[in-house]
Structure formats: C-alpha cells, structure tokens
Amino acid sequence: MKKVFILKYIISFFTAIIVFPLFSQQENDSTITKSIYGLKIGMDLSKQIRMLTEPDYKGLVLMGDYRLMDKLFVAFELGTEDKLIENEVLNFKTKGSFIKIGANYNVYKNLEDLENEIYVGLRLGTSNFDHKLNSFKVYNTNQYWNQNEIVNYEEFQNLNSTWFELIFGFKAEVINNTYMGISLRLKRLLDQNEPPNFSNLYIPGFNKVLENNNIGVGITYSLQFRFPIYKKKKI
Numbered sequence: 001m002k003k004v005f006i007l008k009y010i011i012s013f014f015t016a017i018i019v020f021p022l023f024s025q026q027e028n029d030s031t032i033t034k035s036i037y038g039l040k041i042g043m044d045l046s047k048q049i050r051m052l053t054e055p056d057y058k059g060l061v062l063m064g065d066y067r068l069m070d071k072l073f074v075a076f077e078l079g080t081e082d083k084l085i086e087n088e089v090l091n092f093k094t095k096g097s098f099i100k101i102g103a104n105y106n107v108y109k110n111l112e113d114l115e116n117e118i119y120v121g122l123r124l125g126t127s128n129f130d131h132k133l134n135s136f137k138v139y140n141t142n143q144y145w146n147q148n149e150i151v152n153y154e155e156f157q158n159l160n161s162t163w164f165e166l167i168f169g170f171k172a173e174v175i176n177n178t179y180m181g182i183s184l185r186l187k188r189l190l191d192q193n194e195p196p197n198f199s200n201l202y203i204p205g206f207n208k209v210l211e212n213n214n215i216g217v218g219i220t221y222s223l224q225f226r227f228p229i230y231k232k233k234k235i
Contacts, residue, residue: 042224096129098205121167
C-alpha cells in the first residue's frame with residue numbers, strides 16, 4: 001500500500017513538473033505586449049489648408065513610413081507644388097515635384113496596447129522645378145518717379161536642389177490604425193541650380209528661400225492609415 005502511495009506521489013510530481021511549465025509559458029505568452037509592424041500611408045494636410053488660405057498655391061504631398069525595428073521607422077514623402085510669387089519687384093510662377101527619404105526614431109515609451117509616437121527624424125530632400133517669369137520692375141533710386149514694370153515672359157527650366165531636414169514630431173492613433181500628427185522641420189539647403197540673372201526664391205518641397213540664408217523652417221499636419229503586417233514582441 002505504501003509503495004502504491006509513493007508511486008502515485010512520484011507520478012503526480014513528474015506530471016506537475018511537465019504540465020506546470022507549459023501552463024506558465026502559455027500564461028506568459030498571453031501577457032507579452034507586442035508591437036504592430038506595418039506600412040503607414042497618408043498625406044500632409046498642411047498643403048490642403050494652405051490652398052484654402054492662398055488662392056495662388058496648389059500642393060499635394062503623400063507620405064509614409066515602414067517600421068523596421070521597435071523604435072525605428074524608414075520614411076518617405078512625394079509631392080508637387082505650384083505657386084505664384086508676387087512682390088514689389090517680381091511676378092513669377094514656380095512649379096515642380098520633390099521626394100524626401102529618411103528615418104524616424106520614436107523616443108516615447110508607450111503604455112500597453114498603445115502605438116503613439118514622439119519622434120526625431122532626418123530627411124534628405126531633392127526637387128526638380130521650373131520658374132516662369134511674368135514681369136518685373138526696374139528699381140529707381142529717385143522715388144519721385146514710379147518704378148517701371150516690364151512684362152517679360154521667360155522660363156527657366158530643369159532646375160534642381162537638395163536639402164537636409166531635422167524633424168521633431170508627434171503621431172497619435174486616434175482610432176484603430178488611423179494616425180494624426182504634427183511635425184516641425186528645420187531645413188538646411190545643401191545645393192541648388194540657379195538660373196542666370198535670377199534667384200530661386202521658392203523651391204518646391206523646401207519652401208521659401210531667403211537671400212544669403214540657406215536655413216528654412218516648415219510644419220506638417222499628417223493623416224495616415226496603417227496597414228498591419230505582423231506583430232513582434234516589444235523590446
């Protein structure tokens with residue numbers, strides 16, 4: 001009888017050794033938080049807002065990112081801009097397209113089941129564009145006489161430029177897989193192809209160019225939808 005009791009005890013002991021770890025593993029797997037890896041695609045709403053306030057402006061920018069690691073995203077932007085610039089001296093139109101490629105790093109530690117981002121990013125941008133000069137005024141140092149406006153239709157084509165952007169941004173998942181965000185961009189013009197006797201006062205993708213100053217700023221308002229691909233354990 002005693003031997004039977006001991007045998008039952010041994011069987012129960014080894015059964016517990018085998019079953020309990022399996023049960024614990026299942027329980028741990030169920031509590032492990034996972035990050036969703038996928039592709040986000042959307043647009044920069046700041047261009048559409050600008051079109052409402054500036055009748056002489058047209059723009060469209062598509063933007064996206066893909067999660068490479070838990071905190072690291074590769075990012076890209078494609079866009080076109082068409083703007084009429086008119087000041088006290090010049091009247092001209094700029095039209096072109098641009099592309100930006102870079103990465104975002106999320107510095108925010110999310111709570112469980114949240115996928116928000118507070119990130120820093122880098123972009124390398126390049127643009128191809130044309131200028132169309134409509135008219136200009138000859139500056140006269142004698143203010144008694146009005147400046148003479150000269151209508152001169154001239155086109156400067158196949159211009160290009162490159163620049164670098166440092167980005168500080170935020171994205172929040174407002175509903176499932178849908179993100180809204182805002183970003184501040186500090187830009188540094190690296191290179192530009194200027195036409196003879198004319199300056200690139202506006203570059204699509206870079207924005208306004210100030211004389212003797214290669215620094216620019218910008219802001220974006222993004223709306224993106226994420227296409228989930230797979231899940232991975234959070235680091």
